[in-house]
Amino acid sequence: MENKNNMNERRISPQAARMQEILDDEKRVRERMAKVKHKIIVMSGKGGVGKSTVAANLAVAMSKLGSRVGILDSDIHGPSIPKIMGVEGLRPSGGPTGIYPILSGYGVRVISIDLFLENTEDPVIWRGPLKMSAIRQFLSDVDWGELDYLFIDLPPGTGDEPLSVMQLLPNMDGAVIVTAPSDLSKHVVKKAINMSIKMNIPVIGIIENMSGFVCPNCGEKYDLLGSGVGKEMAEEMNVRFLGQIPIDPEISKNSDKGVSFLIEDPNRESSKIFMGIAQKIKNIVENKNDSGK
Ligand SMILES: Nc1ncnc2c1ncn2[C@@H]1O[C@H](COP(=O)(O)OP(=O)(O)OP(=O)(O)O)[C@@H](O)[C@H]1O
Ligand SMILES: [Mg+2]
Numbered sequence: 001m002e003n004k005n006n007m008n009e010r011r012i013s014p015q016a017a018r019m020q021e022i023l024d025d026e027k028r029v030r031e032r033m034a035k036v037k038h039k040i041i042v043m044s045g046k047g048g049v050g051k052s053t054v055a056a057n058l059a060v061a062m063s064k065l066g067s068r069v070g071i072l073d074s075d076i077h078g079p080s081i082p083k084i085m086g087v088e089g090l091r092p093s094g095g096p097t098g099i100y101p102i103l104s105g106y107g108v109r110v111i112s113i114d115l116f117l118e119n120t121e122d123p124v125i126w127r128g129p130l131k132m133s134a135i136r137q138f139l140s141d142v143d144w145g146e147l148d149y150l151f152i153d154l155p156p157g158t159g160d161e162p163l164s165v166m167q168l169l170p171n172m173d174g175a176v177i178v179t180a181p182s183d184l185s186k187h188v189v190k191k192a193i194n195m196s197i198k199m200n201i202p203v204i205g206i207i208e209n210m211s212g213f214v215c216p217n218c219g220e221k222y223d224l225l226g227s228g229v230g231k232e233m234a235e236e237m238n239v240r241f242l243g244q245i246p247i248d249p250e251i252s253k254n255s256d257k258g259v260s261f262l263i264e265d266p267n268r269e270s271s272k273i274f275m276g277i278a279q280k281i282k283n284i285v286e287n288k289n290d291s292g293k
Helices: 002-011 014-033 051-064 128-141 160-168 183-198 229-237 249-257 269-286
Strands: 036-043 069-073 108-112 147-153 174-179 203-214 241-247
Touching: 014 036, 014 128, 036 051, 036 160, 036 269, 051 069, 051 108, 051 147, 051 174, 051 203, 051 249, 051 269, 128 160, 160 183, 174 183, 174 229, 183 203, 183 229, 203 229, 203 269, 229 241, 241 249, 241 269
Parallel strands: 036 147, 036 174, 069 108, 069 147, 174 203, 203 241
Antiparallel strands: none
């Protein structure tokens, strides 16, 4: 009898229990994600090139195109999606089916670690395994409901968070790669493309952000950081080029205020460019045999 108890105790060791928990979570991720038609990560090897700005506004653009959209901020150390989406300081509620994302004013459902912090200025000081566990929970415990698109904003680099998302998300449609128009950016962003390829994640295409600045007074275009790098990289890496987004003070002003320029000023050149890129992505992922570059 005693021996039998000992064996039972051994069978549910903390490691085994933890492993079972992880397997259960992963099963729930698959069930949740089965309700999401298209899953797209937005990444770049490089920091500060506008990944979060692009991810948030693509989500708004896709919602404007009539899709049901969610955005997951997987940047644990520098989450910025709640601020850009104007939902900073709100707290997700929970119910019998899980945690409910915050519904932004643009109809986009939002989840970020920032929405769970006591104080949004508190830093999250976590190592890899904890970050992986947080991302697994976002994907398994959040009840996104039925979605047409889930955008996942990744932090810079090719470390823990991109790896976790790539490993956990089943049937991902692919990665949208954001670059700035500089050679330095090109050098680093190629690593993100190669990571996607190594992980068998299709590259949907490259966006060149901060591409030129049109002077509001004289109308002349200045290539402040350069121009053409995105297209060059797309040709070199044999992937699609999705478009160039200019430096537009309204983009950063509105992001800071949590207001989307796509809604405020739909006739603005940057708004039209974003809508065009969102439509291109929609065509690509909803018509997977389109291999046009
Ligand atoms: N096209 C643009 N025109 C003007 N400002 C922009 C543009 N794209 C991004 N920005 C601004 O650049 C800054 C960095 O953008 P963002 O936070 O989106 O970059 P990121 O790549 O997500 O950064 P990180 O690597 O820290 O995650 C922000 O202040 C944002 O408002
Ligand atoms: Mg970011």
